[in-house]
Amino acid sequence: MGMEKKYDVTALGELLIDFTQNGISDQGNNLFEANPGGAPCNVLAMLTKAGRKTAFIGKVGNDMFGRMLKERAAGEGIDMTGLEMDNDVHTTLAFVEKLPNGDRDFSFYRKPGADIMLTKDEVEKHADLIEGAKIFHIGTLSMTDDEVEKATKEAIKIAKKAGCIISFDPNLRPPLWSSEEKAKEKIAWGLSQCDVLKISDNEITFMTGEEDLDKGIQMIIDEYKIPLVFATYGPDGSKAYFKGIEAFEPGFLNPNTIETTGAGDTFCASALHHVLKYGLDGFDEAKLHELLTFANAAASLVTTKKGALCVMPTVDEVQAYIKESGR
Numbered sequence: 001m002g003m004e005k006k007y008d009v010t011a012l013g014e015l016l017i018d019f020t021q022n023g024i025s026d027q028g029n030n031l032f033e034a035n036p037g038g039a040p041c042n043v044l045a046m047l048t049k050a051g052r053k054t055a056f057i058g059k060v061g062n063d064m065f066g067r068m069l070k071e072r073a074a075g076e077g078i079d080m081t082g083l084e085m086d087n088d089v090h091t092t093l094a095f096v097e098k099l100p101n102g103d104r105d106f107s108f109y110r111k112p113g114a115d116i117m118l119t120k121d122e123v124e125k126h127a128d129l130i131e132g133a134k135i136f137h138i139g140t141l142s143m144t145d146d147e148v149e150k151a152t153k154e155a156i157k158i159a160k161k162a163g164c165i166i167s168f169d170p171n172l173r174p175p176l177w178s179s180e181e182k183a184k185e186k187i188a189w190g191l192s193q194c195d196v197l198k199i200s201d202n203e204i205t206f207m208t209g210e211e212d213l214d215k216g217i218q219m220i221i222d223e224y225k226i227p228l229v230f231a232t233y234g235p236d237g238s239k240a241y242f243k244g245i246e247a248f249e250p251g252f253l254n255p256n257t258i259e260t261t262g263a264g265d266t267f268c269a270s271a272l273h274h275v276l277k278y279g280l281d282g283f284d285e286a287k288l289h290e291l292l293t294f295a296n297a298a299a300s301l302v303t304t305k306k307g308a309l310c311v312m313p314t315v316d317e318v319q320a321y322i323k324e325s326g327r
Contacts, residue, residue: 013040035307046269168194252300262308270295
């Protein structure tokens, strides 16, 4: 008898503070705003906004930032009983610099940061949060260091045994890896484990060496036989690949965009929302187009706010935006 699934999606990984630039002080100094962040928890925040039940497993410092993150994420409706508080290591911090071309540069304070201190034993302690989920979601930042990598692999083992759909977003952040080779190795492991993949244009090129993104994504699909794949191209839109069906939808360009933090996480969550709606095997071309349109629109909306975790759009807001855009 299978365990009843209490959660729609459980995610494991980093929960941190994104310090985003917010103007200049009277003395000419940069001002930074402390936004709750971390890709896996951002994904859960959007799913919760869409009415899904979610849970998180991770670790923060038992400090002012860690306590704030726990409170804010729980306030979004995410089950945070799987959040461990470290008394010795501080919460991970990321400073996000917006570049003139609209892209971002990250400076991380994480050597060590509490998120990399999560242990295999702590994952086993919260195994019910994984076993009780329909979908289990990870990125690669929980594989940059040995201890947390063991914890991640244990979580995947539990998830597979429990029959969870495995969702993976590489979320490549080169400064956090000791080498490109190590990043490639861990992303390849994630690709070999997942049923649903969300991958961005720069990650496709990073993993395959292919500038031709269509060729690159096909190489990944052929090698890893992933059932459902989403490739995102920033403002240019996204593609879906499912059982030989390929669908493309252009992006939504929003004149009110201020920064792109969390856009990929919002897309990923929107995709998982539709996987829950239709089932992993329930897609046809029309449903893929529906998913991509919704996910592109949601991602576009989040770029009009600072941060991500606490500013996710509702389903109604996304649908209204699609309608306004004449799509």
